[in-house]
Amino acid sequence: MAKRKHRKNQNLLTSPGTLTYVGPDIDLNTIVTRIQYNKEFYREEQLTGKKDIEDFLSFSHPGTVNWFDVNGIHNAAIIAHLGKTFKIHPLVLEDILNTIQKPKMEWLGENSLFIVLKALSYRVPESGPRKKAPGIESGMEVEHICFVVQPGVLLSFQEEISEDAFVEVERRLKTSVGKTRSNGLDYLLFSLIDIIVDHYFLVLEKLEERLESIEDEIMKGSANYKLGDLYGLKQDLTVMRRCVLPLREMLLDLMRDESGFVKPEVEPYFRDLYDHAIQVIETIEIYRDLMASLVDVHLSSMSYKMNQVMKTLTVFSAIFMPLTFLVGVYGMNFDNMPELHLANGYYIVWAVMIVTAIGLYAYFKWKKWT
Amino acid sequence: MAKRKHRKNQNLLTSPGTLTYVGPDIDLNTIVTRIQYNKEFYREEQLTGKKDIEDFLSFSHPGTVNWFDVNGIHNAAIIAHLGKTFKIHPLVLEDILNTIQKPKMEWLGENSLFIVLKALSYRVPESGPRKKAPGIESGMEVEHICFVVQPGVLLSFQEEISEDAFVEVERRLKTSVGKTRSNGLDYLLFSLIDIIVDHYFLVLEKLEERLESIEDEIMKGSANYKLGDLYGLKQDLTVMRRCVLPLREMLLDLMRDESGFVKPEVEPYFRDLYDHAIQVIETIEIYRDLMASLVDVHLSSMSYKMNQVMKTLTVFSAIFMPLTFLVGVYGMNFDNMPELHLANGYYIVWAVMIVTAIGLYAYFKWKKWT
Amino acid sequence: MAKRKHRKNQNLLTSPGTLTYVGPDIDLNTIVTRIQYNKEFYREEQLTGKKDIEDFLSFSHPGTVNWFDVNGIHNAAIIAHLGKTFKIHPLVLEDILNTIQKPKMEWLGENSLFIVLKALSYRVPESGPRKKAPGIESGMEVEHICFVVQPGVLLSFQEEISEDAFVEVERRLKTSVGKTRSNGLDYLLFSLIDIIVDHYFLVLEKLEERLESIEDEIMKGSANYKLGDLYGLKQDLTVMRRCVLPLREMLLDLMRDESGFVKPEVEPYFRDLYDHAIQVIETIEIYRDLMASLVDVHLSSMSYKMNQVMKTLTVFSAIFMPLTFLVGVYGMNFDNMPELHLANGYYIVWAVMIVTAIGLYAYFKWKKWT
Amino acid sequence: MAKRKHRKNQNLLTSPGTLTYVGPDIDLNTIVTRIQYNKEFYREEQLTGKKDIEDFLSFSHPGTVNWFDVNGIHNAAIIAHLGKTFKIHPLVLEDILNTIQKPKMEWLGENSLFIVLKALSYRVPESGPRKKAPGIESGMEVEHICFVVQPGVLLSFQEEISEDAFVEVERRLKTSVGKTRSNGLDYLLFSLIDIIVDHYFLVLEKLEERLESIEDEIMKGSANYKLGDLYGLKQDLTVMRRCVLPLREMLLDLMRDESGFVKPEVEPYFRDLYDHAIQVIETIEIYRDLMASLVDVHLSSMSYKMNQVMKTLTVFSAIFMPLTFLVGVYGMNFDNMPELHLANGYYIVWAVMIVTAIGLYAYFKWKKWT
Amino acid sequence: MAKRKHRKNQNLLTSPGTLTYVGPDIDLNTIVTRIQYNKEFYREEQLTGKKDIEDFLSFSHPGTVNWFDVNGIHNAAIIAHLGKTFKIHPLVLEDILNTIQKPKMEWLGENSLFIVLKALSYRVPESGPRKKAPGIESGMEVEHICFVVQPGVLLSFQEEISEDAFVEVERRLKTSVGKTRSNGLDYLLFSLIDIIVDHYFLVLEKLEERLESIEDEIMKGSANYKLGDLYGLKQDLTVMRRCVLPLREMLLDLMRDESGFVKPEVEPYFRDLYDHAIQVIETIEIYRDLMASLVDVHLSSMSYKMNQVMKTLTVFSAIFMPLTFLVGVYGMNFDNMPELHLANGYYIVWAVMIVTAIGLYAYFKWKKWT
Ligand SMILES: [Mg+2]
Ligand SMILES: [Mg+2]
Ligand SMILES: [Mg+2]
Ligand SMILES: [Mg+2]
Ligand SMILES: [Mg+2]
Ligand SMILES: [Mg+2]
Ligand SMILES: [Mg+2]
Ligand SMILES: [Mg+2]
Ligand SMILES: [Mg+2]
Ligand SMILES: [Mg+2]
Ligand SMILES: [Mg+2]
Ligand SMILES: [Mg+2]
Ligand SMILES: [Mg+2]
Ligand SMILES: [Mg+2]
Ligand SMILES: [Mg+2]
Ligand SMILES: [Mg+2]
Ligand SMILES: [Mg+2]
Ligand SMILES: [Mg+2]
Ligand SMILES: [Mg+2]
Ligand SMILES: [Mg+2]
Ligand SMILES: [Mg+2]
Ligand SMILES: [Mg+2]
Ligand SMILES: [Mg+2]
Ligand SMILES: [Mg+2]
Ligand SMILES: [Mg+2]
Ligand SMILES: [Mg+2]
Ligand SMILES: [Mg+2]
Ligand SMILES: [Mg+2]
Ligand SMILES: [Mg+2]
Ligand SMILES: [Mg+2]
Ligand SMILES: [Mg+2]
Secondary structure: OOOHHHOOOOOOOOOOOOOOOOOOOOOOOOEEEEEEEOOOOEEEEEOOOOOOHHHHHHOOOOOOEEEEEEEOOOOHHHHHHHHHHOOOOHHHHHHHHOOOOOOEEEEEEOOEEEEEEEEEEEOOOOOOOOOOOOOOOOOEEEEEEEEEEEOOEEEEEEOOOOOOOOHHHHHHHHHOOOOOOOOOHHHHHHHHHHHHHHHHHHHHHHHHHHHHHHHHHHHHOOOOOOHHHHHHHHHHHHHHHHHHHHHHHHHHHHHHOOOOOOOOOOHHHHHHHHHHHHHHHHHHHHHHHHHHHHHHHHHHHHHHHHHHHHHHHHHHHHHHHHHHHHHHHOOOOOOOOHHHHOOOHHHHHHHHHHHHHHHHHHHHHHOOOO | OOOHHHOOOOOOOOOOOOOOOOOOOOOOOOEEEEEEEOOOOEEEEEOOOOOOHHHHHHOOOOOOEEEEEEEOOOOHHHHHHHHHHOOOOHHHHHHHHOOOOOOEEEEEEOOEEEEEEEEEEEOOOOOOOOOOOOOOOOOEEEEEEEEEEEOOEEEEEEOOOOOOOOHHHHHHHHHOOOOOOOOOHHHHHHHHHHHHHHHHHHHHHHHHHHHHHHHHHHHHOOOOOOHHHHHHHHHHHHHHHHHHHHHHHHHHHHHHOOOOOOOOOOHHHHHHHHHHHHHHHHHHHHHHHHHHHHHHHHHHHHHHHHHHHHHHHHHHHHHHHHHHHHHHHOOOOOOOOHHHHOOOHHHHHHHHHHHHHHHHHHHHHHOOOO | OOOHHHOOOOOOOOOOOOOOOOOOOOOOOOEEEEEEEOOOOEEEEEOOOOOOHHHHHHOOOOOOEEEEEEEOOOOHHHHHHHHHHOOOOHHHHHHHHOOOOOOEEEEEEOOEEEEEEEEEEEOOOOOOOOOOOOOOOOOEEEEEEEEEEEOOEEEEEEOOOOOOOOHHHHHHHHHOOOOOOOOOHHHHHHHHHHHHHHHHHHHHHHHHHHHHHHHHHHHHOOOOOOHHHHHHHHHHHHHHHHHHHHHHHHHHHHHHOOOOOOOOOOHHHHHHHHHHHHHHHHHHHHHHHHHHHHHHHHHHHHHHHHHHHHHHHHHHHHHHHHHHHHHHHOOOOOOOOHHHHOOOHHHHHHHHHHHHHHHHHHHHHHOOOO | OOHHHHOOOOOOOOOOOOOOOOOOOOOOOOEEEEEEEOOOOEEEEEOOOOOOHHHHHHOOOOOOEEEEEEEOOOOHHHHHHHHHHOOOOHHHHHHHHOOOOOOEEEEEEOOEEEEEEEEEEEOOOOOOOOOOOOOOOOOEEEEEEEEEEEOOEEEEEEOOOOOOOOHHHHHHHHHOOOOOOOOOHHHHHHHHHHHHHHHHHHHHHHHHHHHHHHHHHHHHOOOOOOHHHHHHHHHHHHHHHHHHHHHHHHHHHHHHOOOOOOOOOOHHHHHHHHHHHHHHHHHHHHHHHHHHHHHHHHHHHHHHHHHHHHHHHHHHHHHHHHHHHHHHHOOOOOOOOHHHHOOOHHHHHHHHHHHHHHHHHHHHHHOOOO | OOOHHHOOOOOOOOOOOOOOOOOOOOOOOOEEEEEEEOOOOEEEEEOOOOOOHHHHHHOOOOOOEEEEEEEOOOOHHHHHHHHHHOOOOHHHHHHHHOOOOOOEEEEEEOOEEEEEEEEEEEOOOOOOOOOOOOOOOOOEEEEEEEEEEEOOEEEEEEOOOOOOOOHHHHHHHHHOOOOOOOOOHHHHHHHHHHHHHHHHHHHHHHHHHHHHHHHHHHHHOOOOOOHHHHHHHHHHHHHHHHHHHHHHHHHHHHHHOOOOOOOOOOHHHHHHHHHHHHHHHHHHHHHHHHHHHHHHHHHHHHHHHHHHHHHHHHHHHHHHHHHHHHHHHOOOOOOOOHHHHOOOHHHHHHHHHHHHHHHHHHHHHHOOOO
16 A cells, blocks of 8 residues: 555546546556457457557458457557547546546446456566555555447457466467357457456465465464564455455346347356356455454464463562572571571571472462463 | 534524524635536626625526535525525525535425535645544544535535635636536536545545554554554544445436436436445445454554563563572571582582573573563 | 343233333322414413313314323323323323333324334433433433324323423424424424434533543543443443434334325425434444444553553563672672672672663663663 | 253254154153133133043134143154144144244245244243253243144144243133233234243343343452353343344234234234334344443453553562662672771661662652552 | 365366366266156166266156266266266356355256255264365365256266265165155255255254363363364354355245246245254354354453463562562671661561561452452
């Protein structure tokens, strides 16, 4: 959370529909890829140079699925161009650029959809212009993803260009493996969201590892349990929950859709996706629940150890204080101290001290303090 | 919360509809501004002197949007005048003056609306007659805002006159920038609420800074973590939540509105506003959630430090108590203490003491106490 | 809560409809007042002596609102009489006498209503036969109030006779101030509930004062924070919440009422009342929420102070224990202790001790323990 | 909870509808009482000996209400006989015998009902074959009660035979007091449930006494606060909540019933019962809420006392450690210690010690530690 | 939770419908059993060798119920074969193999059902290739169970082959005991789920034993209360809750089913099952609730014991520190110490010390510290 405060959201107090990119500064190029396919046909092209952009965008192959994949949204000019060509509402464009916009789905008209999602990944955050998730000990990264669906056309917008998660779908299209090529726009949309949800499971595995390592440390009662770990995990779970929760409503809406966008044979795939989203959400809830219990276990463990330390101190003090007092008595310099002159005085004092020590020790033993 | 108790709510136990201003005392003038515009036309006038008030209010330019912006509601007489001219129900006027009235929206009839909102700001509270938000360490300020919408006319009431948040909208109207001039009353209402919601984000940024600074202090385990900070932040979040929560219902109601007040082309703007309101509410919930975790981390950290201190004390005591006892023994003045007369007695005692000390230290080292 | 256990609820295990007063013993007379009015006419009469009770009750002035206000419900005979005259169901009469009956509203037929409410007040509880609210440090008092509404007639039942809250409404009727006289039974009912709700705000102000004083003590970290205060406040808020919560449903029901009892021009008044009830409920929730946070702040503060005390003890012990050991060494009486005979032995020991003390002190300073 | 584990539920893994009594072992006889009545007529008979059971059961007096009250369900044979005579589904019989079956209501057909309830009582559990409620310090007892309602016939099943709660209803029937005799089967069912609910209030009074006594001990900060008390009370409230909660739905269902079983004149009685059930549930919730607060108060009180103890120890140590060190210094045996030979050396040391002690004491006084 | 991390879910990022077994490695054979029966007829056969698999699966006896029970799902080839023969959608097959798929029910068409359940058992986990439930001190095991229902055919899939829970149902079918043989597919499905739910009760008994043993240890305040026990129990309850919760919706859906799959005479059996599922869920909630209270009791108990230890230490220190100081005073070697030369000096010092000790002891007694 430390990073974000240095970058004010510059889109506040401006007129609605003003296109301002609000994410971190990025010096990479925006890459726009156009993929056109049907069962028999596949073509992939990249937008190179800025002169032919209108031709590139307006070129539409009849009888095919046209997918424009925009990698990098920091270039507001390209987004504006896309908005003009595909007649996208300025508020939709604003949301595409607004990287803190929460996930949502909106019907823009018959068979026209706008979807905002958050892709999650878990990487060592040294390289690349990525947004650091707001955590104290975290490697989780949040990426802003948008889809605009129009008849025959799907536009996808990814906040960043490195490690494009959709490459796997491109690969399936190219190699004609799986059902992607033989199905339409609805199945393509499903495939892209499915990839994002699969990444949620991968991130969950990482978070589970962290939870387990905290569990282990607390159970061992080890002192090197670091404060920030638990809190950082809580933050990541909170961010993740916020990213995943809206997906449930969205998928329900798509499954129940009566506009005919999702064809009956693709419906089961969306239902499967819904299942997985629920699974992710439930797992997050369980982790949150377990973490609350872990805190209780930890506090109880701290308390127990403190008791042990205090008992040790008390036993030592209670045994040695009387003895030290006693030897102090016979260290006094009074003229008249008859015990000092007894032949066995010294030995008697030792005997008394040993008996006292044993007695006190036995007493604490009986009270189960040692 | 300390301030409010010195000012009793003087509107209790009175007959309903009695107009009593219940906010803090204010010695500034109430400023009423009339703005009239359409796509081609714009006029702005201020009410100066009290004689021409009826003319001023009743003057309505046909074919334009008429916006009366009232800055300062402490002058019950002016409010009463407005109420008479625009035939506003006494209970509505009472709510306009009642600065602790919670946010709400009421349909007063076909195309007639009454809206209560709370504008939030975050300022150093030295100057101006502002209400201090009830917090222990807070700079958040709550301002009571009301809108009355009638065919062709929008009345806005702001509790205070300094730093008028609506100036930005006036500027857009004047300069004809943005879509405000070309749209009607519905878009004007949207613009004003939009400004208020944008300020919520600005306040959230301040609260986030405070949360981060508390996080940092607790993570460092620094002792100068001040008690009131966390509690003050909790209070501000609680107040903010109460201010923002009702907005959700209101905007949903306006979006679904079938009376035709919100025109189809303005609807997306209200949906956008709804999105932002949800974002604010969710962020508040996340902060509240994280704060609860922070308290646990803090208590656990306190407990850990206590353990460290106690272990130090116990190790010191456990090592020096036996040694002090031993030297006490040989400080006794018994006539017959053979060890005292051994040539190496003194050195043997030192040897015993060093072995004892090392043994105890090793023991505590093994128990991981040092 | 201590008081109630000495008075068993004597209405348990009896046949349903048995009239038993279950509140505290009261030795005052029940006062029944009959008020009859319309726009032009007003008459107020009290029931004196028990002989004319039937006449008194059955006398109804046509074209007027007839309000019978019963002050004191400990006299089951009078209640039974009223029940017979106005044909009230025995179970309704039982509820009127049952002072622990929770708030509710029931339609007894077309235009016939039964309402149970709890009036709250906050007084020093020395005088009068009042019920002490179950709190440990509380001055909040709960009064059982019932309304029976029949065509042209409103019966109100107040548990006690002192400081009748409805006097204010009587005054408005007498002086013809406000809208009460010109409206019918529905507005009278509204006015009476409005007075009760206004008293909720007055009680809330008192509870806020108590919360603030607890906040202040905890923030100062003062030791004279009394345990019972926080718990007593929690109890009062819990009792208050239970009293106010059902009001929400009731008022919603009255507002949406299609029986025609609440006339359209009175509806806004009930809506206003609903607003205020919501405001009370939300404020209670906020106080409960803040109190939970206060407990955390308090526990954290206790923990911090403990840490400070322990550090002081540890620093003292760690510095003086080695020194005391050292002087003990040179207090031993061995024949052969060469250091004792050094000319500067004593001064060397002092030097060693001062260096040791300064070193330890610096160590603890560095660990930020002092 | 300790008791139950020694008795495995022997009905698990058996074919559904197998009749197995799962409660504790009981050596008493099952008593079946047949009561027949209408407004003018009343007859009560007990089943004695097992030969005439069929006659006894099939004998039905036309124009009367026939109530068979079965006291003791441990005799599966009798239950099976009843099932055969009255054509009760095997799964219903299984539920009658299954003493851990939760409360519920089922329509078995037109005017045929099956109801499971839990009667609660609070007794010293020395005598009788009763089930001990699962509590650590509890006297609450749970009794399994079932009703089967068929046209003209009500069968009631009570788990145990001692202190039959329904005796009160029998008494009202016999003496013709109250409305029971003049009403039908619906009112009889109401009366029996009403008795059970009245007992809930009696148990609540006992639990309130226990809560108050725990409150008192915690407020006094007395050390003899026993751990199990609070937890036992929590358990009892949890068990009670589970027993009472389903009643709400049941009574709502009966009130809204359109089958005509509950006649219009009896409906208000069920509504009254519903009120009381709600009151019980709300009170349980309040007690649970207050108990959570009590725990916080208790932990805070413990923490406060610990602080007091630690301050005392620290003050003692901090004052006497320097003094003991000082007298140790002048107990050293160095040849050359000039101070020892000063005429007033001893008195100077005393003076220094007194000043030190007073200074330290004043310091701690100033820090409010004593 | 430690085990699972070593096995990555290999079905992520693959094309949907790819059949991958994701559970632990298993080296046992998959056993497929075909059972065919009606009221008069019963035949049971096992699939041996892989050559006749198509015949084995396609062989269907008209007028009978055909149950294929698959024991072991780690052999994806057999599952694929079944899928082909019975025309099961690839996504359903994927779910059958996906052992972390949460419980659910899906209508695949008219009278065609897909059900996922989790069977629970509680065993010492030494033998067999079973999945260890994610607990720290747990013996609970989760087994993935799926049912595919088609007209006349039920396919059941069990994750493992040892201790097949459905053996009990096979026995009933063989011996013609109970109603299973005389009913159809719906009753068979009921019987299988019933067995699973009965096992939930058996597991609950084990968890209750663990809760009781933790209760006992905490109530005794015994120090050997192990940290992991409570947390492990919490984990098991969390896992169990997740397994059982979806059952509620499923059974409600089957009971309300209008497709006619569940015949009217079997409906009561599903209702009975629903009852039991609710009972399991409620018991889990109660245990979770009680565990939260136990933590509070435990922390309070720790705190109490700490207080006792600290008081002991303080009393010892406060008594012996002044005494040790006093004897130190008279151990000083000043030339001029008049008291030393008093004849009774020594005895006077003893007297002073005894009085001091008794006084301090009395003081602490009065403060109730001993
Ligand atoms: Mg903007
Ligand atoms: Mg937007
Ligand atoms: Mg998937
Ligand atoms: Mg984010
Ligand atoms: Mg699936
Ligand atoms: Mg959970
Ligand atoms: Mg917590
Ligand atoms: Mg008023
Ligand atoms: Mg109002
Ligand atoms: Mg406010
Ligand atoms: Mg906006
Ligand atoms: Mg507040
Ligand atoms: Mg959250
Ligand atoms: Mg009664
Ligand atoms: Mg009360
Ligand atoms: Mg009012
Ligand atoms: Mg209460
Ligand atoms: Mg809250
Ligand atoms: Mg807490
Ligand atoms: Mg069974
Ligand atoms: Mg009753
Ligand atoms: Mg029970
Ligand atoms: Mg009642
Ligand atoms: Mg708590
Ligand atoms: Mg996959
Ligand atoms: Mg069963
Ligand atoms: Mg699992
Ligand atoms: Mg059953
Ligand atoms: Mg519970
Ligand atoms: Mg807890
Ligand atoms: Mg707690």
